Amino acid sequence: MKTLGTSILAALLLGIGSPRAGADDVIVIQKAAAHLVKVSISGLSGEAESVVAFDLSVLGMEITSPESAEFAVTGHDNGRIEGSLTPAGAAHPVWVRAYAGGDTRAQAHAFANDIIKDIRQTPPIFPGKIAFRQQQGNSAEICVSDFDGHDPVVVTHDGTLVGGPCWIPGSRGLLYTSWKSGDTEILNHNLGTGTRSVFAHYPGANLSPEVSPDGQQVAMILSKGGSPNLWVAGIDGTGLRQLTRTRDEDSSSCWSPDSRDICFVCHSGRAQLLVISASGGPARTIPVAGVYGNLTSPDWSPDGKWIAFTSGSGNFTICVAPAGGGPAQKLVAGEDPCWAPNSRTIIFSRRANNKQTLCLLDVPTKHVKDVRQLSGSCSEPSWAR
Amino acid sequence: MKNVTLIATLFVTIALLPAFTGCAHKPVAPTPIPNMSQRPAPTPTPGPQGPGPGEIVTPTPQPQVSTEPTPLDYGKFAGLFAGPHNEDRDKFKADTIHFDFDSSTIKPSEEPMLQDLANYFKNNDRFEGLVIEGNCDERGTEKYNLSLGERRALAAREYLGNLGVNVERIKTVTYGKSRPVDPGHNEAAWKQNRRDEFVLVTQK
Numbered sequence: 001m002k003t004l005g006t007s008i009l010a011a012l013l014l015g016i017g018s019p020r021a022g023a024d025d026v027i028v029i030q031k032a033a034a035h036l037v038k039v040s041i042s043g044l045s046g047e048a049e050s051v052v053a054f055d056l057s058v059l060g061m062e063i064t065s066p067e068s069a070e071f072a073v074t075g076h077d078n079g080r081i082e083g084s085l086t087p088a089g090a091a092h093p094v095w096v097r098a099y100a101g102g103d104t105r106a107q108a109h110a111f112a113n114d115i116i117k118d119i120r121q122t123p124p125i126f127p128g129k130i131a132f133r134q135q136q137g138n139s140a141e142i143c144v145s146d147f148d149g150h151d152p153v154v155v156t157h158d159g160t161l162v163g164g165p166c167w168i169p170g171s172r173g174l175l176y177t178s179w180k181s182g183d184t185e186i187l188n189h190n191l192g193t194g195t196r197s198v199f200a201h202y203p204g205a206n207l208s209p210e211v212s213p214d215g216q217q218v219a220m221i222l223s224k225g226g227s228p229n230l231w232v233a234g235i236d237g238t239g240l241r242q243l244t245r246t247r248d249e250d251s252s253s254c255w256s257p258d259s260r261d262i263c264f265v266c267h268s269g270r271a272q273l274l275v276i277s278a279s280g281g282p283a284r285t286i287p288v289a290g291v292y293g294n295l296t297s298p299d300w301s302p303d304g305k306w307i308a309f310t311s312g313s314g315n316f317t318i319c320v321a322p323a324g325g326g327p328a329q330k331l332v333a334g335e336d337p338c339w340a341p342n343s344r345t346i347i348f349s350r351r352a353n354n355k356q357t358l359c360l361l362d363v364p365t366k367h368v369k370d371v372r373q374l375s376g377s378c379s380e381p382s383w384a385r
Numbered sequence: 386m387k388n389v390t391l392i393a394t395l396f397v398t399i400a401l402l403p404a405f406t407g408c409a410h411k412p413v414a415p416t417p418i419p420n421m422s423q424r425p426a427p428t429p430t431p432g433p434q435g436p437g438p439g440e441i442v443t444p445t446p447q448p449q450v451s452t453e454p455t456p457l458d459y460g461k462f463a464g465l466f467a468g469p470h471n472e473d474r475d476k477f478k479a480d481t482i483h484f485d486f487d488s489s490t491i492k493p494s495e496e497p498m499l500q501d502l503a504n505y506f507k508n509n510d511r512f513e514g515l516v517i518e519g520n521c522d523e524r525g526t527e528k529y530n531l532s533l534g535e536r537r538a539l540a541a542r543e544y545l546g547n548l549g550v551n552v553e554r555i556k557t558v559t560y561g562k563s564r565p566v567d568p569g570h571n572e573a574a575w576k577q578n579r580r581d582e583f584v585l586v587t588q589k
Contacts, residue, residue, distance in 0.1 A: 133527075140563075161563055164528060177531070183558060184531070203457035205535040205559050208528045221532055223557065226454025227539060228532040247454055249489070251532035267536075270487075271529060294487070296529040313487065314524035335526050380527055 033344075033364040037061045037119055040069035048077045048108045054148055055112035055126050058345060060365035061119070073115055081107040085115050094118065105150065122342040129384040130347060131155075131165040131174050132358060136376040142176055144191065147340070147347065147383065149358070149372030155191060167384040168211050168235065174382075175199055175209040175218065186220060199237055208252055211235065212259040213302075213385070217278060219243075219253040219262050230264050232278055243276055244283060252297045256323075257304045263323075265296050273298055273309060287325035295319075297336045301343040302385060308337040308346055308363075318348050320363060331366055334359060341385045347371070349379040454539075455546075460553035462514050469589040472516070477502060477583035482541060484579040486522070489536040491544050499541060502583060503548035514554045514586040517541050522575035523562045534559035541581045556586075 039061045041053055052073065053063050066072055074093075075083035080100045084093035097114060099107035105127070113124030128147040133140050134154065142165050145152035156162055161179040168175065172191040177184055185201035186209045200206040204223035211218050215235060222231045225242055228249040233240040244250055246266065253264035255278075263275050263286065271294035276283040288295060291311040298309040304323060311317045311328070316335035321328040334350035346361040355377035360369045371378075459466055480502055482495035491499065506515065519538030521530040538557035546552040567574035 161560070163563075164531075179558075179560075183556075203459060203463075204539075204557055205531070207531050207535070207559070221528075223535050223539060224457050226456055228535045229454075245454070249532040249536040252526070252528035265529060267487075267529070267533065294525070294529070297526045310526050316526065 033120070035060075036365050036367060037071065038064045038069045039071045039073055039115075039119075040064055040066040041073045041075070042066065044075040044077055044081070044083075044108075046077075047104050048075065048081055051105050051108035051148075052112045052115075054369065055109060056115060057367070058148075058360045058362060058369050059116045059120050059122070060362035060367045071115075071119060075111065077104065081111055083111045083114075085118060120344070122344050125340050125342045125345065128340060129167075130358075130381050131167060131176075131384070132349075132381040133163040133165065133379050134374065134376045135356075135379070142174065142189070143374070143378070144174075145374070147360070147371070149374055152374055155189065155194075163380055164208050165380065166210050166382050169213055169215040169385060171215065175211060177207050177209070186218075200233070210253050210255060210262075212255045212278070213257050214259040216259065219255065219264070219278070221250055221253070230262065230276070232262070241280065243278075243280055254298050254300045254307075256300055257302050263298045263300055263307055265298065267294075270294055271296050273307065286321070286323075288319075288321045289325075289327045291317075291319055291321075291328045291330065299338050299346075301339045302341055303343040305343065306339075308339060310335040310337065316350075318346065318361060331363065332359075332361055332368055334361070336380055337361075338381050338383050339385070340383050347381045347383055349381060455543075455552070457557075458553060459514075459556065462512075462553050465512055465514050465586060465588055466516075466556050470514075471587045471589055473585040473587065474582070476585045477505075477515075480583050482581050483576065484537055484581075486524070486575070486579065487533070489533060489540045491540055496544075499544050500548065503545050503550050506545070506550045506554060507548070512588050514556060515545075516556045516558060516584040516586055518564075518582045518584065519557065519559045520564055520578055520580050520582070521562045522578040523565070523570070524575065525562065527561060530561035531559050534561050537579075537581050541583075 039056055041049060041063060044052060070088050072086045075081055080098060082098045084096040086093040099110045109126040113126055116122060117124060129144060130147050131142060131144045134143040139159050140162050141154050141156040142162055143152050143154050158180040163177055165174045165176040174189045175186055178187050184205045184207055186199040186206045187196050188199040189196045200220060202222055202224040205228055207221040209218050209220045217232055217234055219232050221228050227247050229242060229244040230250045230253060231240060231242050248266055248268040251265045253262050255262055260278055261275055262278055263273055265271050266274050273286040273288060273295050274283040275286055293311060294313050296310050298307050300307055300323060306320050307323050308320050311319050318331045318334045318337050319328045320331060334348040337346045337348045339346055344363055346363060347358060348361060349356045349358055356379040358371035358378050358381050360371060480498040482498050517538040519534035521534050525533060535557060538559060542552055542555045542557055565578040567577045
């Protein structure tokens with residue numbers, strides 16, 4: 001581990017990411033990605049310290065005493081946060097920065113982003129917004145909060161069933177499935193104005209909307225053709241077309257980052273992952289090896305390389321497989337994974353104490369951090385990307 | 386080496402075939418009677434076929450069970466469902482049907498309940514409709530169960546249609562795993578939750 005820490009230090013000083021990074025640097029980064037990095041935090045207290053500690057933990061870092069830390073984070077908060085990052089054994093910090101503007105949480109998130117950018121070489125993601133389903137008793141509402149559960153705001157008040165929220169990229173809006181009409185219909189909810197419109201209310205089921213990353217199209221499950229199948233329409237609801245026509249039902253879809261392909265679940269024998277072009281054509285199975293039973297609720301990583309999904313029936317497991325197919329890695333117990341913009345962090349839900357709670361997974365280290373406890377049963381998280 | 390390559394190619398082709406054909410199902414063709422190779426297979430028609438002199442007797446064809454999805458259309462009943470109406474959940478409570486795990490197949494044990502429903506609707510032309518609510522046990526993820534619940538409701542709708550009920554009178558709603566009758570986490574509870582419920586809709 002000490003050797004690894006030294007390697008990380010060397011990588012930092014060499015400025016990994018520069019055009020002259022060689023094969024050895026890549027090996028260091030890959031090993032480093034799966035390594036739970038020990039970091040100490042000194043000089044901060046209260047909310048500043050708890051935010052920095054939480055954010056670093058989400059990226060697979062363990063907060064330790066300075067003696068056993070590979071990196072020392074030191075800070076000072078007197079209205080604005082000043083912070084530095086020093087690798088163990090180094091005489092001087094790699095940098096010293098000051099964070100002005102915003103509140104303490106915003107500054108602490110910015111500080112954590114800078115630390116993560118150097119230690120993990122991943123783009124900053126904090127703070128981030130999530131939308132999810134919050135169920136209390138027999139009814140559910142849609143809730144929006146920071147990724148860590150801070151500042152939860154319930155945005156629906158229909159007192160009925162609702163679920164499957166997805167963000168509309170490039171706008172402060174959501175699509176979700178609502179039962180308030182007595183049928184399942186897909187609603188478009190403008191969070192800025194608070195107004196809603198009906199996106200889809202065809203005969204039968206209108207379920208599971210997913211907006212393409214370019215914000216132009218919506219994939220959804222409609223049964224108006226006689227069976228729950230995959231359909232696509234423009235974000236304005238026009239141009240509706242049917243992509244699958246099978247008697248076997250389809251469920252849950254996700255878009256490739258270039259908005260051209262859709263990965264979805266088809267229940268043919270068992271539930272499998274398929275890919276189809278958004279402009280139509282044959283669907284092909286994604287050959288996933290090493291997991292058996294039902295594979296459901298896929299999400300395509302923003303860098304295009306991975307499909308995260310849920311395996312199992314009842315005892316659910318979050319898994320990740322290469323987007324083109326290949327061996328799956330079983331990661332942790334849980335369901336309904338959604339990637340953060342860094343293609344490294346996944347938000348998901350798992351059952352604890354007889355209700356669903358939201359959790360954050362660092363894929364390479366398999367380190368899990370619970371989102372702050374919220375009331376009710378929280379599930380189906382969607383990270384705004 | 387050449388043969389190995391050929392075999393490998395064959396395996397790859399066979400393995401890829403399902404991928405290219407997706408998960409489409411073809412309707413089952415009627416099975417020709419053995420030793421009838423000189424005659425074309427009989428086309429099934431409704432009702433019994435009387436044997437002519439010297440003709441081989443073909444068995445009465447079973448009602449052709451539709452295996453193709455048919456578009457949902459409520460016709461003149463759209464107004465009934467969309468407008469103000471009464472819902473009676475008690476009338477067909479005894480006809481609730483249940484399903485095997487992860488399946489939307491109508492089991493033979495459930496057919497009498499569907500026959501009961503069919504009798505009701507075939508014998509009246511009142512402006513009444515039926516809502517079929519599909520439900521699942523908790524052992525599927527949320528969106529998966531929503532689609533499975535809808536498939537279960539549609540399976541009952543198709544069955545009723547094949548028994549002669551006008552499917553324009555039938556609407557489907559899925560609740561996935563959100564409306565369990567038994568909140569337990571055991572087989573007894575799960576068995577009760579995998580079900581279609583039937584709600585009578587009448588005009589207000």
